[in-house]
Amino acid sequence: MDIVHALTNGFGVALQPINLLLVFLGCLVGTLIGVLPGIGPISGVALLVPLTFALKLPPESAIILLAGIYYGAMYGGSTTSILLNIPGETSSVVTTLDGNQMAKQGRAGPALAVAAWGSFIAGTLSVVGLMLLGPLLAKWAIRFGPAEYFALMIFGFSTLSALAGKNMAKALISTLLGLMLATVGQDPQSGISRYTFGLLQLEDGIDFLVVAIGLFAVSEVLVLLEEKTPNAVRTRVGRIYLSLKEFVFSLSSILRGSVLGFLIGVLPGAGASIASFVSYTLEKQLHGARGSFGQGDIRGVAAPESANNAAAGGAMIPLLTLGLPGSGTTAIMLGALVSLGVTPGPQMFQQHPAVVWGLIASMYVGNAMLLMLNLPLVGLFVRLLSVPRWFLLPSVLAVSFIGVYAVNNNPFDLLLMTIFGLMGYLMRKFDFPLAPVLLGLVLGYLMEINLRRAMAISNGDVSFLFSSPIAIGLWLLAGLSLLAPAILSRFVKREALGDDEI
Amino acid sequence: MSDRVLGILVLLLALGYGWLANRLEVGFFSDPVGPKPFPYLIAACTVLAALWLIARPDPNPQWPPRAFGPAFALVLGSLVAYAYLVVPLGFILTTTLEMTLLSLLFGARWWQGLGGALAFSLGVYLLFTYGLSVPLPAGKLLGLA
Numbered sequence: 001m002d003i004v005h006a007l008t009n010g011f012g013v014a015l016q017p018i019n020l021l022l023v024f025l026g027c028l029v030g031t032l033i034g035v036l037p038g039i040g041p042i043s044g045v046a047l048l049v050p051l052t053f054a055l056k057l058p059p060e061s062a063i064i065l066l067a068g069i070y071y072g073a074m075y076g077g078s079t080t081s082i083l084l085n086i087p088g089e090t091s092s093v094v095t096t097l098d099g100n101q102m103a104k105q106g107r108a109g110p111a112l113a114v115a116a117w118g119s120f121i122a123g124t125l126s127v128v129g130l131m132l133l134g135p136l137l138a139k140w141a142i143r144f145g146p147a148e149y150f151a152l153m154i155f156g157f158s159t160l161s162a163l164a165g166k167n168m169a170k171a172l173i174s175t176l177l178g179l180m181l182a183t184v185g186q187d188p189q190s191g192i193s194r195y196t197f198g199l200l201q202l203e204d205g206i207d208f209l210v211v212a213i214g215l216f217a218v219s220e221v222l223v224l225l226e227e228k229t230p231n232a233v234r235t236r237v238g239r240i241y242l243s244l245k246e247f248v249f250s251l252s253s254i255l256r257g258s259v260l261g262f263l264i265g266v267l268p269g270a271g272a273s274i275a276s277f278v279s280y281t282l283e284k285q286l287h288g289a290r291g292s293f294g295q296g297d298i299r300g301v302a303a304p305e306s307a308n309n310a311a312a313g314g315a316m317i318p319l320l321t322l323g324l325p326g327s328g329t330t331a332i333m334l335g336a337l338v339s340l341g342v343t344p345g346p347q348m349f350q351q352h353p354a355v356v357w358g359l360i361a362s363m364y365v366g367n368a369m370l371l372m373l374n375l376p377l378v379g380l381f382v383r384l385l386s387v388p389r390w391f392l393l394p395s396v397l398a399v400s401f402i403g404v405y406a407v408n409n410n411p412f413d414l415l416l417m418t419i420f421g422l423m424g425y426l427m428r429k430f431d432f433p434l435a436p437v438l439l440g441l442v443l444g445y446l447m448e449i450n451l452r453r454a455m456a457i458s459n460g461d462v463s464f465l466f467s468s469p470i471a472i473g474l475w476l477l478a479g480l481s482l483l484a485p486a487i488l489s490r491f492v493k494r495e496a497l498g499d500d501e502i
Numbered sequence: 503m504s505d506r507v508l509g510i511l512v513l514l515l516a517l518g519y520g521w522l523a524n525r526l527e528v529g530f531f532s533d534p535v536g537p538k539p540f541p542y543l544i545a546a547c548t549v550l551a552a553l554w555l556i557a558r559p560d561p562n563p564q565w566p567p568r569a570f571g572p573a574f575a576l577v578l579g580s581l582v583a584y585a586y587l588v589v590p591l592g593f594i595l596t597t598t599l600e601m602t603l604l605s606l607l608f609g610a611r612w613w614q615g616l617g618g619a620l621a622f623s624l625g626v627y628l629l630f631t632y633g634l635s636v637p638l639p640a641g642k643l644l645g646l647a
Contacts, residue, residue, distance in 0.1 A: 054636040169554040173512055176548045180519055183544070187537040192526060194537060195519075218581075225577065225607060226566040390610035391618045394601040398622060401584070401597060406636050414585035422578060429563045430508060448540040455535045 003131060010357025013060055014365055019358065022057075022065040023366045027373060030072020034088045035080055035381045038224055038389075039217070039396060041073040041089065042328040042435070046212035047399050049336045050406040059340040060358040063333060067359055068366050070329050071123055071312040074272060075370045078115040078305050079378055080385065083108060091272035091308040094280045098293060098300030105296050113242035114250050114298055115305040116374045122258035122306035123367035126313025129262050130320075131360050135349055138321040142346040146453035147465050151474035153447040156324050157440070159481040160269035165433035168485065174432050178440020179447070181206050188445075189452060201412040208335040208442055210404050210413045214420025215427075215434050216328070217400045221393050222425040240375050250302035253283050261307030265314025268326030269436075274488070275311035276304035313363065320344055320356055324443070328435030331442045505559030513552040520545030573607055592641015597623040 013019060033044040045066050052062040077092035082099035095115070102111040144152065157175050165171040184195040185205030196202040260282065261275040283303045284293045291297045318324045323345035325331040337344055342352050349356050374381075404417045427434055451465075458464030466472055523541035566574075580603055588596045598619045605615030630636040 050636075051634065054630075054634050167555075167560055169551050169558065170560075172551040173548065173555065176516075176544055176551060179544045180541075180548075183541055189533050190528060190537050192528065192537055194526060194541070195522060221604075222574070222577065225573065225604075226570050388610070390605040390608035390615060391622075393608055394604040394615075394619065395622050397604060398597050398601055398626065401588070401593075401600075402626065402630060402636070402638065405588070405638065406630075409637065411585045411589055414588065415582065418578065418581040418585065421581070429565070430505070431560060431563065451540060452533050452535040456533050460534050 003135070006353060006357045007131065007361060009353065010359075010361035013354050013358030014064065014361035019061055019064050019362060020365070022061055023068050023362050024369060026065040026068020027072040027075075027366050027370050030069040030074075031076035031370065031373065031381060032384065033069065034073040034076020034078075034092075035384060036392070037080065037086055037088050038220060038393065040220070041070055042212065042332065042438075043217040043220065043396070044069050044073065045329050045332050046209055046216065047396075047403045049209055049332060050403045052336065053339065054406060059337060059342045059352070060355045062336060062340060063355060063359050064362040066333050066336060067316070067363060070333075071309060071363065071366065072370060074123075074305075074309045074312050075116065075119050075374055076381065077308070078119070078301070079112065079381060082111045082115065082301065083382060084385075089272075091276050091311075092305070093273070094276050094304045095301055097280070098295070098297050101294070101296035102298065102301065107296065107298075109240045110242050110246055110298060111301050112378055113240050113375065114246065114254075114302045116240075116371055117242060117247065118250070118254040118257065118302045118306035119309040120367055120371040121254050122261060122310040123313060123370070124364065125255075125258045126262045126265070126310040127360060127363045127367070130313055130316055130363075134317055134321050134356070134360075137317065138346045138349045141322055144346065144470070145468070146450040146457065148468060148471045148474065149450040150447065150454055150465060151471040151478070152322060152324060153443055153450070155474045155478040155481065156268040156318075156326070156443070157436075158478040159267055159484065160326070160436050160439060162481050162484045163267070163269035163274065163488070164436050166431060168482075170430070170432045171436055174427070174434065174436035175440045178437040178442075179444040181211065181437070181441045182444020183448070188449070201410065206416065206441070207407050207413065208332065208438065209407050210416050211420050211441055212328070212332055212438055213400045213404050214417040215424040215437060217396055218417060218421030219424025219428060219434075221397050222421060223428055224389070224393055240378060246298055250298050253299040253303040254306045256282065257303035257306030258310040261310030262314040264307070265311030266317050266326075268318060268324060268439075270484075271315065271327045272308035272311040275307040278488075279303045279307035316359075316363075320348060320359075321346060323348075323446070325439060328438045331435070331438045335442050503559065504562045506556050509552045509556035509559065512555065513549060516545045516548035516552060519548070577604065577607065589639045590642060593638040594623050594627050595641060597627075 014023065029044060029048070033039050033041055048066065048069065052065060073089060074091060077087060077089035078095050078099065079088065081087045081092040081095040082103050085096050085100040087093045087096055099111045102108065161168055161171040161175055184202055186193050186203050193203060257279040260279045264270045264275040264278060265272065280300060280303055283299050284291065287299065291299065293300050315326055315330050318326050319330045319334060323334065323343060325334045334344055342348070342355055400417065401414065404413050405411065407413055424434055454464055466475060520542060523538050523545065526538055528536050528538065580600055584596055584600050601619030601622060602615045605619060606612060627638055631638055
């Protein structure tokens, strides 16, 4: 009853003309980002945050727009995987296996259609999950004190380090670099400057947008600079339809992919890429010899495309209820919300119902919108791939300049952006995952403040951190999460997984 | 091998980071923990992670051919120059130059690159300053403001 009432109010927010327009804009931009290889959702969201600030959007409108880009990108990623064997995002890599085979057999239409319908069903189911589980988790987490929060962060960082990259030592170093960046600037409790090297511009700390845009957008352009890939691609798409028989045939795969993707999405560090890989592998193991996986089995498209959309919905749960983002994109959303005066966490469901329920309602609207947008317009989106790279990539850089400059109106940030661009380039070369840097930066302050509060309560007694059952449980989970790679490697070849840039 | 060198660099970074925390001067009005222990914790964990990396390095990464070096340096240099020039020269001029340079490196003909860069820079400048009221530097040469 409570939920119905809250959701009604949420739709009241989501259906306001400005917010409807923003859902549409978010879904459209997200689909474009999904289609275009080279621009990931993290760069896309980071580049649009300054715009939401400039337009003085209220927090609910801003998050509606940013979330639309996030799940919209999951829809778009499948298109080029199927048609051209080029995944638009890492989360659609596995879709190329059967999707492109289907296209080669002249069944591109059903492949695209099942990806769109699977995404719609999974996206909608994951919002239902978010709506039902979110308030429960928030009610439970409201009792968290500083010790529990500190343990929660440790748990988040350990799962992240275990799952985010191929090499755990490197993922850990990425996280720690982010935490180091978080300590730059004036310490809020004692007022002394740390790691500013006498530079006034660093007193307020390093802005997460400068880091995000440098690390992801600029470094991506630098990496693409050395790749000599064909400039423009053209392709034709036939009619996009799905027969009832094919739909019924793939429905169970869609549902399994949705549940699995949702659960994986909730975990910090395990994003849409892992979800799509694991669900594909599961389908293959279930149907084994009876399927034709790798040779154009429609279930090999349905399952991973459902899973990556469900993961995007699942990832909103820890963000909204605990204030603990599990991926690079949700970390930027957290940063944006905090800048707009809304701190995500257990109190958010009570203090900012318009933001939470407006977002949930907008995700129902957005998923339906994406389905209507995608089925008839795929051909149009694919034509975007004929925009030459010599125009597209410099334009991304120009928009990065605007985004970074708009943060503080200070060209110093452009220098920082260049430094982070170089750092991102080197990290990509050495196979360090990038998202943990962003998470460390966004969460470092909260982690330190909770540690210091806990120590203030206990008068410096460290055992206070392990004093409550919840805290002990979280420490144990943190320890267990270090075993996750061993479990995961039974399902997925670690090398097959790219950097999870979702 | 290159991972081992990197591991040593990370180790030095962690030690330097910890040493800087040690040099902080804390006044009387602080909480019981103070601003030092959290950096110490980070430094200690980083030292361990770096040692782990040195013990178990990955194979060497694939580097681009040496001939690519000058182009890469040119782009980095131009980005630094951009940061210094954008306010005095203005957004439109600097962005056009930067985009043209990159377009050429991405394989455009000079007139394609220049035309695309000028059109895009001018377009977004007008969109952001007039449409969205995001102030971008107008510059002293092209006094458009």
